[in-house]
Amino acid sequence: xxxxxxxxxxxxxxxxxxxxxxxxxxxxxxxxxxxxxxxxxxxxxxxxxxxxxxxxxxxxxxxxxxxxxxxxxxxxxxxxxxxxxxxxxxxxxxxxxxxxxxxxxxxxxxxxxxxxxxxxxxxxxxxxxxxxxxxxxxxxxxxxxxxxxxxxxxxxxxxxxxxxxxxxxxxx
Numbered sequence: 001x002x003x004x005x006x007x008x009x010x011x012x013x014x015x016x017x018x019x020x021x022x023x024x025x026x027x028x029x030x031x032x033x034x035x036x037x038x039x040x041x042x043x044x045x046x047x048x049x050x051x052x053x054x055x056x057x058x059x060x061x062x063x064x065x066x067x068x069x070x071x072x073x074x075x076x077x078x079x080x081x082x083x084x085x086x087x088x089x090x091x092x093x094x095x096x097x098x099x100x101x102x103x104x105x106x107x108x109x110x111x112x113x114x115x116x117x118x119x120x121x122x123x124x125x126x127x128x129x130x131x132x133x134x135x136x137x138x139x140x141x142x143x144x145x146x147x148x149x150x151x152x153x154x155x156x157x158x159x160x161x162x163x164x165x166x167x168x169x170x171x172x
Contacts, residue, residue, distance in 0.1 A: 055098075056098065057094035057099075060094075060101060061091075061092035061093065061094055061101050062092075065091050069115065070152065071117070071148040071151040071152045072103055072115050072151075074151060074152060074155045075104070075115060075146075075155050075158060075159075076091060077155070078155045078156060078158075079104060079113075079159060082163075087106040087108045087109055088106065088108065089106050089113075090105050090107070091103070091104060093105035095136065095139070096135060096136065096139050100135070100136065102114060102136075102143070103115050109142070109169045109170070110140055110142060110169075111142050111143075111144070111166065112136060112141050112144070113144050113145075113162060114143060114145045114146070115146055115147075115148060115151050116129075116145050116146065117148050129145075142169060144162065144165055146158050146161075
């Protein structure tokens with residue numbers, strides 16, 4: 001007849017075996033999760049450019065989206081409602097290898113839209129904007145600029161002008 005000590009030993013053995021199985025199960029779940037996460041990260045890395053400048057530009061564009069001006073927000077509220085057939089727009093898009101970030105961009109037509117504040121009316125800034133426009137046009141992008149005042153006064157008129165430009169680009 002087994003003693004009470006033998007029963008305690010068997011119970012402890014069963015508990016230890018259950019703990020090991022639980023640990024083993026947890027380890028395999030962690031391993032599977034790590035594999036799935038690494039695969040997801042690899043897919044994300046392929047979608048993102050590997051160039052450090054592009055990654056920095058993408059991070060900067062995220063910050064710019066959070067700090068949009070009132071004119072940019074009012075134009076975005078109208079642009080995001082444009083149906084996909086006309087052209088889908090994205091905000092604060094890095095172009096030319098992350099060298100420039102445009103306010104709004106339509107990848108279907110390579111159309112960039114800039115909303116210019118008062119800082120763009122200084123002579124030095126105009127020279128920078130002309131250089132930037134030349135680089136973007138050489139790269140195949142079409143750029144349209146609107147002053148803040150025009151956008152704030154009537155964002156739908158600005159969207160009509162953008163649509164006219166899209167039609168002109170479509171039948172070019």
